[in-house]
Amino acid sequence: METSVERWNGLDKPMDLVLLFNVIAHVKRAHHAALFQQLTRQLAPDGIIIIITEHFTPTHGGMLILERLGKPLEVSYDEVERDLLSAGFTLVYSQDITGPVDYSNPSDDLVKCFRLLARNEVSEQEVRAAIDDVARPNTRMDVSKKMGIFKKWTQ
Numbered sequence: 001m002e003t004s005v006e007r008w009n010g011l012d013k014p015m016d017l018v019l020l021f022n023v024i025a026h027v028k029r030a031h032h033a034a035l036f037q038q039l040t041r042q043l044a045p046d047g048i049i050i051i052i053t054e055h056f057t058p059t060h061g062g063m064l065i066l067e068r069l070g071k072p073l074e075v076s077y078d079e080v081e082r083d084l085l086s087a088g089f090t091l092v093y094s095q096d097i098t099g100p101v102d103y104s105n106p107s108d109d110l111v112k113c114f115r116l117l118a119r120n121e122v123s124e125q126e127v128r129a130a131i132d133d134v135a136r137p138n139t140r141m142d143v144s145k146k147m148g149i150f151k152k153w154t155q
Contacts (some may be wrong), residue, residue, distance in 0.1 A: 014044035021052045022145075024080050025073045032080070036087035040152065047152040049089065052097070052145055053077050061101050061134065061141030062114075068130040071118035077146035089150040097145040103135035 018039060027035060039049060056063055056076040066072050081091065103110070106128065114127045122130075135141055 011042060014047065015042050016044050016047055018043065018047070018049045020049065023053070024051055025053045025075050027075070029075050029079060029083075032075075032083045033087070036084060036089075040087060040089075043152045045152065048092075049084070049150045049152075050147065051077075051080055051084075051150070052147045053080055055096065055144045055146035057098075057142065057144045059140050059142045060144040061103055062117075062143060064134045064141075065103070065114060065127075065130050066117060068134055069114070069118050069122050069126060071121065073117070077148065081148055084148070084150050088153045090153050091148060092151050093147075093149040095147045097147060098142050101141050101143045103131050103141055106131050106135075 024032075043049070054060070054063060054073055054076050055078070063073065081094070085091065111124055111127045111131075114131070115122060115124065118127070
């Protein structure tokens with residue numbers, strides 16, 4: 001099933017697996033408890049949730065650019081993990097996912113992506129200025145995400 005988090009009402013039968021790839025960072029932290037409670041009800045015994053989301057690091061280029069634009073993402077992996085553990089899930093496995101990124105010559109598509117992430121509340125010129133300011137020559141920039149595999153705790 002594919003739907004938005006806000007419109008999801010669950011399924012008729014329990015799910016074995018939920019994939020939340022690049023989703024949870026866009027869900028307000030205040031809504032995590034309700035989402036994770038819904039997942040707890042919808043998952044089959046021993047069901048699995050796999051999350052891949054942003055992991056804040058000092059060299060995470062995308063996060064630095066969004067912060068410079070005044071539109072930081074509200075949630076990173078660490079908060080998601082804490083919330084899932086509090087909701088009764090067990091962390092089975094986690095993996096850092098990092099790699100270099102080059103913003104020195106941003107494409108129009110990249111600028112459009114940052115505008116969308118900033119809820120279209122910034123101009124193309126503001127995005128290009130933020131990228132220029134953050135991604136200076138010889139400045140190390142990375143993409144940094146983390147994957148977590150969580151299992152529903154059953155008694």
